[in-house]
Amino acid sequence: MPDRGAILVLNAGSSSLKMALVEGGETGLSGQVDGIGGAARVRIGGAARPAAIADHAAAVDALLNGLEACGVALADLRAAAHRIVHGGARLTAPVRLTEDALAELARNAHLAPLHTPHALAAIQAVAQRAPDLRQCASFDTGFHATQPELATRYALPDAPETAGLRRWGFHGLSYAALVDGFEGVTGRPLPRRLLACHLGNGASLCAILEGRSVATTMGYDPLSGLTMGTRAGEIDAGAVLALADRLGVDGAREMLGKKSGLKALGGQSDMRALLASESPAARFAIAHFTYWAARAAGSMIAAMEGLDAIAFTGGIGEHAAPIRAGILDRLAWTGASYEPALNEAAAPVIGDGAILAAIIPAAEEARIAGEAARLLQG
Numbered sequence: 001m002p003d004r005g006a007i008l009v010l011n012a013g014s015s016s017l018k019m020a021l022v023e024g025g026e027t028g029l030s031g032q033v034d035g036i037g038g039a040a041r042v043r044i045g046g047a048a049r050p051a052a053i054a055d056h057a058a059a060v061d062a063l064l065n066g067l068e069a070c071g072v073a074l075a076d077l078r079a080a081a082h083r084i085v086h087g088g089a090r091l092t093a094p095v096r097l098t099e100d101a102l103a104e105l106a107r108n109a110h111l112a113p114l115h116t117p118h119a120l121a122a123i124q125a126v127a128q129r130a131p132d133l134r135q136c137a138s139f140d141t142g143f144h145a146t147q148p149e150l151a152t153r154y155a156l157p158d159a160p161e162t163a164g165l166r167r168w169g170f171h172g173l174s175y176a177a178l179v180d181g182f183e184g185v186t187g188r189p190l191p192r193r194l195l196a197c198h199l200g201n202g203a204s205l206c207a208i209l210e211g212r213s214v215a216t217t218m219g220y221d222p223l224s225g226l227t228m229g230t231r232a233g234e235i236d237a238g239a240v241l242a243l244a245d246r247l248g249v250d251g252a253r254e255m256l257g258k259k260s261g262l263k264a265l266g267g268q269s270d271m272r273a274l275l276a277s278e279s280p281a282a283r284f285a286i287a288h289f290t291y292w293a294a295r296a297a298g299s300m301i302a303a304m305e306g307l308d309a310i311a312f313t314g315g316i317g318e319h320a321a322p323i324r325a326g327i328l329d330r331l332a333w334t335g336a337s338y339e340p341a342l343n344e345a346a347a348p349v350i351g352d353g354a355i356l357a358a359i360i361p362a363a364e365e366a367r368i369a370g371e372a373a374r375l376l377q378g
Contacts, residue, residue, distance in 0.1 A: 005076050007369040008067075010060075011083040012122045014114040017059040021072065022369035030365075031066055033059040045070065056118045060125035079134040080126050081372035083173060083364065084119050085222075086112035087139030088164075094142075094371035097123060097135040105137070111164060136372035143172030146212040151303065154220075169216040171198040175206045177367035178313050178360045185348045186358045191308035195300050197293065197327070198362075199317035201229035201269060205293065207300035215303035217296045223256055226296055227289045229269035232260035234292065262289065271316050271323065290323060294330030307334050309356035318346065318359055328357060 006023040015037060020030040031044035033053055040053035044066035053059050064074060082097070088108035095101045102123070109116040123135060144152075152167040175196050182190045194208040203226040207215040217225030217234075227233045235256070243252040263269040266277070266285025274282045301307045310331070316323055321343050328338050328351065335354030342350040351357030 005078040006072070007078050007372050008080045009083070009365045009368050010063075010080060010122055010126070011364075012056055012115065012119040014118065017056055017063065017118075017122060019063045019067075020365040021067075022365050025366050025370065027363075027365050029067070029070060029072065031063050033062055042066065056121040057125040060122050061129065064126075064129055074130045074133065077130075077133060079136055079372050079376055080130075081136045081138065081368045082119055082123060083140065083368055084137045085115040085140045085170065086168065087137075087141050091137075091139055092142045092145035094136060094138045094375055096375055097137055101137065111168070134376060136375050138173055138368045138371045140170050140172045141168045143176045144169030144206075144213045144216055147214055147216070151215045165220055167216075167219040169204075169206070169213065170218045170222045171202070171204050171206070171216075172213070173364045173367050174198045174313060174362055175208065175213065177363040178311055179208060179211050180367060180370075181360055181363055182311065182358070185360050186356070188349075188356065188358075191356060193301075193304040193306050193308045195297055195304075195307055195310045197297075197310065197312045197317050198314045199226075199293070199312060199320075199323065200314035202231070203228045203289075203293070203314070203316070205296050205300050207303040209304045215300055217300070227265070227285075227292045228261045229271075230258050230261050230263045232256045232264075234296075271320055275320060275322055286323070286326070290326030290330060293327050297327070297331055301334065307336075307355055309358065310336055310351075311358045311360050313360045313362050315362075318361060321346065324350070324357075324359075331355075 006021040009020045009022055011018040015035060017033045021028045029045055033040060033042050035041055036053050036056060036059050040051050041048040042051045042062050044063065051062060053062060084105065086108060088111055091104055105116060105120060126133060126135060154165055156162045156165060175198065178196050179190060190211055192210055196206045196208050198204050202222055204216055204218045206213055223231050225233050240252065243255060247255060261269065262274060262285045265288055266274045266282045268274065274285055312318065312324055324343055328336050336351065336357060337353045338351035338357050346359055349356065349358050
């Protein structure tokens with residue numbers, strides 16, 4: 001396989017598959033398959049079109065066919081690099097996808113049952129289509145492997161029944177990319193104590209001390225932490241048990257993951273639509289989102305024993321000025337502030353007071369491709 005050329009980055013979700021070509025740190029052609037197993041749609045570069053896509057293997061074929069139709073030969077790709085949600089305790093750094101690594105992923109599939117099996121299917125489909133193409137993986141949980149046990153252990157008995165029940169943390173590739181890009185975007189060195197806010201349909205905060213994760217709001221599962229698009233976020237364990245009694249485990253999982261959050265409070269999960277609405281429910285959903293983000297920020301600040309800067313990333317973090325303002329207003333007690341005009345313009349630095357406030361564009365694909373490139377270089 002070539003030692004130069006684009007790296008194909010693949011990100012398998014529960015019913016979607018995203019892809020992007022990255023070369024020299026720049027993201028080029030991208031595409032996506034949504035609605036896998038149902039009313040699927042395929043987009044490569046331009047408009048989406050309906051398609052019959054039964055599973056993630058078929059989604060890989062659709063995207064690779066689309067690349068070839070755009071003049072991208074699989075033989076010219078340098079590698080395929082996959083975003084894997086959960087690497088478990090052993091897979092905390094990027095890896096070449098050898099038989100041993102794949103076996104370890106399969107052993108840990110129960111930790112991310114809505115994602116890892118689909119990622120493994122995509123890896124296998126790529127291998128069948130292009131058996132000589134080297135494949136690598138990066139892990140969303142890996143960035144949080146630096147957290148101390150005080151931050152990750154639940155106060156549960158050390159017993160076989162509790163194996164794997166700990167705070168893992170997610171959005172790690174986004175946070176790693178934020179750390180990588182902070183100085184280039186802001187023109188300032190990476191601060192010692194950085195509160196990073198990944199805000200999107202899935203949302204979390206991370207306390208980054210000297211470039212390393214020391215605490216995050218998500219725990220065992222991406223359901224926990226902040227109010228999210230369709231996820232409940234922080235909820236008492238007793239309430240979860242009550243839901244499981246009333247709805248069954250599967251019903252409780254469905255409610256907590258797909259019917260809660262902004263969708264439950266405001267009637268829809270799209271923050272843009274909520275911000276455009278004047279309904280009391282939409283106003284409440286927005287206030288709930290910013291209140292719990294600011295409240296959780298206090299916990300992250302305590303973990304770092306102070307605060308030097310706040311950085312926003314993700315779809316909401318980068319594009320929703322009222323949300324940034326609402327969170328920063330609630331954190332004014334820390335010394336955080338912002339210039340309204342700079343916030344509305346989504347400037348790289350929106351506040352330059354005692355606490356720096358910045359917006360760092362998400363760059364997960366470039367981070368994943370960069371990790372794969374370093375692996376291939378040895």
